[in-house]
Amino acid sequence: MDVLVVGGGVIGLLSAMQLAVTGKVVGLVEAREAGRESSWAGGGIVSPLYPWRYSPAVTALAHWSQDFYPRLAEQLLAQTQIDPEVYVTGLYWLDLDDDADALAWAKREGRALRSVDMAAVQRAVPALAAGFGRALQMxxxxxxRNPRLVKALRAALQQMPNVTVHEQCAVSGFILDGGRITGVQTAQGDMQADQVVLAAGAWSGELMKTLGIELPVVPVKGQMILYKCAEDFLPAMVLANGRYAIPRRDGHILIGSTLEHAAFDKTTTEEAxxxxKASAVxxxxxxxxxxxxGHWAGLRPGSPEGIPxxxxxPGHEGLWLNCGHYRNGLVLAPASCQLLADLMLGRxxxxxxxxxxxxxxxxxxG
Known part of the structure; x- marks a missing residue:
């Protein structure tokens, strides 16, 4: 193989695709089922929850990805007949403590964020609770629809003759040859490749420890719940007090999410x-x-400031990282994987x- 991608979430799947379209022979290895960890569990908002609170590094990737997503969805639908359902609903932020910072950020970055009269919000979103005083809208x-996105990416890779996907195949370490990484060790035997990309989400830090490298990517559990309502129940996403409601086209409403440091425990809890449910109401x-x-949990790949x-x-030729996206893996995936491919291909x-x-x-x- 030219490239072996470790991790089958949206970052790994899209990294594999970006490299494979250039003609590279690509393998992807996933410990469980591709796309079923954090990528499946998230909400799928194509924006950081509070974009103005992030560094310019996150903003740069987010802006590129937001502009690219509709094209990606069209491409995947045409190729696989699976619609990732990129659904433009807009997002209302309610009763923020930092409205002024948000509006200043939007003006600086040229993003269409504006203050909206609450009466207009109530008319636009009749199901919204009364009592909110201020709103911003983008x-x-x-x-x-992230489960469909990863399903479409998986199907697209299956159609590519130069891509092989290995599922239920856990990676336990890397193969070193004179300081160069030449592959990985797995439960199914060694796999060799000219280049290895680590895109294992919350598990990336554990794998880097096998090389004696401390990569500060740790699991951060998030729990979500799902309701089924009428298709017109919620016409826009709403966010208040750190919790959000996301409508799908078919009337499903996602409510999320918790932030818990519980190591690799994905157990759902009655407390959450x-x-x-209280936040939903x-x-x-x-x-x-x-x-x-529905009620489930996923493990985000937590990283300092959420910068992937x-x-x-350095010092491990042949090894590349694309991990540590924290709460914004789905948001940042297209830009992150394009950037990785640019760097690997010298573009x-x-x-x-x-x-x-x-x-x-x-x-x-270095």
Whole structure:
């Protein structure tokens, strides 16, 4: 193989695709089932929850991805007949503490965020609870149906003759040859490749420890619940007090999410269920009479400031990182994977790669 991608979430799947379309022979290895971890569990808002609170490094990737997502969805639908459902609903932020910062950020970045009269919000979203005093809106924010997105990416890779996907195949370590990474060790035997991309989400830090490298990517559990309502129940995404409601086209409503440091435990809890149901009713009172049709947990790849690691690992030729996206893996995936491919192929990068480079950030000499 030219490239072996470790991790079958949206970052790994899209990394494999971006490299395979250039003719590279690509393998992808996933410990469980591709796309069923954090990528499946998330909400799919195609924006950081509070974009103005992030560094310019996150903003740069988010802007590129937001503009690219509709094209990606069209491409995947045409190729696989699976619709990722990029659904432009807009997003309302309610009763923020930092409205002024948000509006200043939007003006600086040229993003269409504006203050909206609450009476207009109530007319636009009749199901919204009364009592909120202020609102900001970004009308062009979409959400993507992330389980369908990863299913479409998986199907697209299956159609490519130069791609092989290995599922239920856990990676236990890397193969070193004179300081160069030449493959990985797995439960099904060694796999060799000219280049290895680590895109294992919350598990990336554990795998880097096998090389004696401390990569500060740790699991952060998030629990969500799902309701089924009428298709026109919620026409826009709403966010207040750190919790959000996301409508799907068919009337499903996602409510999320918790932030828990619980190592690799994905157990759902009654405490989180009650908390999420309370948040749901605070936002949308009619949900008090609706049945929860789903409750699950996923593990985000937590990282400092939520800035992903994208680029080569110094001192370990052949090893590349694309991990540590924290709460924004789905948001940042298209840009992150394009940037990785640019760097690996020696192309002009879409954004300045310096903020994401493992060199320096991991205390390793370049």
């Amino acid at each position: 009308a062009d924010v979409a959400n993507v 269920l009650l908390s999420l 605070e936002l949308l009172p009619a949900l008090a009479d609706a049945e929860v049709v 690691y994208i680029g080569p690992v 002009e990068p879409i954004v300045d790669p310096a903020p994401y480079a493992p060199t320096g950030r991991l205390g390793l000499a």
